[in-house]
Amino acid sequence: MEYLARTCSFSPAEAARVVADVLGYFSEAPEDFVRRRHRELKARGFTNDQAFGQIAAEIPQRRYAPPDLSWRQLRRIVYG
Numbered sequence: 560m561e562y563l564a565r566t567c568s569f570s571p572a573e574a575a576r577v578v579a580d581v582l583g584y585f586s587e588a589p590e591d592f593v594r595r596r597h598r599e600l601k602a603r604g605f606t607n608d609q610a611f612g613q614i615a616a617e618i619p620q621r622r623y624a625p626p627d628l629s630w631r632q633l634r635r636i637v638y639g
Contacts, residue, residue: 585622592621593628593636607634 564574587595593614600610611630618628628636 587621589618589621589628590636592618593633597633597637 560571560574560578563569563577564571567574569577596614596617597610600613601607605613608630611633614633615628615630
């Protein structure tokens with residue numbers, strides 16, 4: 560955090576908040592990520608097929624990428 564505060568001109572409190580936000584975002588469980596992104600994409604007007612395609616493309620970019628999930632598995636996470 561000290562490095563971030565020095566190099567980006569953040570206060571120590573701002574640097575700590577940025578680090579906590581980033582770690583929180585990337586430590587999200589795969590199931591929570593899928594549910595959250597599905598809600599976000601549906602709110603933006605995506606169809607289920609578009610939303611699940613977008614989510615499938617985003618999952619490998621996560622900090623700890625889960626195994627490849629089929630669209631059916633994605634749907635099960637969202638709808639149970």
